[in-house]
Amino acid sequence: MESMISADPWAGAVQDIVAAGRRMDRFGWVPATAGNISRRLADGRIAVTRSGGHKGHLTPDGVIEVTPDGRAVRPGERPSAETLLHCQLYAFAPEIGAVLHGHSVASTVLSMAAADVIELTGYEVLKVFEGQDTHDTTVRVPVFDNDQDIARLSRVVAPHLGRMPAGYVIRGHGVYVWGGTMDGALARLEGLEFLLACELERRKIAR
Numbered sequence: 001m002e003s004m005i006s007a008d009p010w011a012g013a014v015q016d017i018v019a020a021g022r023r024m025d026r027f028g029w030v031p032a033t034a035g036n037i038s039r040r041l042a043d044g045r046i047a048v049t050r051s052g053g054h055k056g057h058l059t060p061d062g063v064i065e066v067t068p069d070g071r072a073v074r075p076g077e078r079p080s081a082e083t084l085l086h087c088q089l090y091a092f093a094p095e096i097g098a099v100l101h102g103h104s105v106a107s108t109v110l111s112m113a114a115a116d117v118i119e120l121t122g123y124e125v126l127k128v129f130e131g132q133d134t135h136d137t138t139v140r141v142p143v144f145d146n147d148q149d150i151a152r153l154s155r156v157v158a159p160h161l162g163r164m165p166a167g168y169v170i171r172g173h174g175v176y177v178w179g180g181t182m183d184g185a186l187a188r189l190e191g192l193e194f195l196l197a198c199e200l201e202r203r204k205i206a207r
């Protein structure tokens with residue numbers, strides 16, 4: 001999918017988020033009101049989904065601006081409850097331009113069975129992740145315990161930033177993936193979800 005081209009950068013970011021939500025919904029990764037999506041613009045503004053809406057049926061009104069520390073720019077607006085996890089990634093790496101969070105069956109189920117990491121070994125699609133040029137490798141996806149206190153969860157994630165080539169998983173909850181552009185983040189999400197689905201199937205037949 002090409003990034004939407006718009007003369008107005010804010011409108012372009014919003015279009016990217018709306019299109020990403022539809023794409024994630026087609027795969028079943030944003031059931032009910034699950035998931036959240038953001039984009040950082042070249043001027044530093046951050047656009048994120050409002051809390052509580054269906055991310056597959058977004059309209060431009062479902063996207064709002066937040067400050068770099070995760071507060072709504074316009075008083076009274078309610079950004080995603082997980083906005084801090086998006087802002088943490090933007091603060092960590094200036095090259096990150098999009099963050100995606102989904103609740104797939106594979107990430108939810110595998111993380112319930114995992115200790116603190118899901119290991120993905122031997123898959124050709126591992127090459128979707130930066131720095132991977134062979135199937136003959138293992139990519140480790142950290143699993144963090146779920147926490148309704150997102151600030152506290154972000155402090156658990158913090159030491160791992162910069163060491164997660166595929167993103168991370170919150171136990172029983174879902175995945176976080178990012179990229180320089182929305183297209184890059186979506187490609188990474190699609191790769192990771194494919195691999196998690198493969199791993200779930202592999203473990204079923206290995207029993």
Ligand SMILES: CSCCC(=O)C(=O)COP(=O)(O)O
Pocket residue numbers: 032033034035036049050051052053079080081082101
């Ligand atoms: C029904 S899903 C529970 C909340 C959640 O995990 C999620 O991803 C959506 O929260 P948001 O505030 O971004 O709508």
Ligand SMILES: [Zn+2]
Pocket residue numbers: 034035036082101103173174
């Ligand atoms: Zn969530």
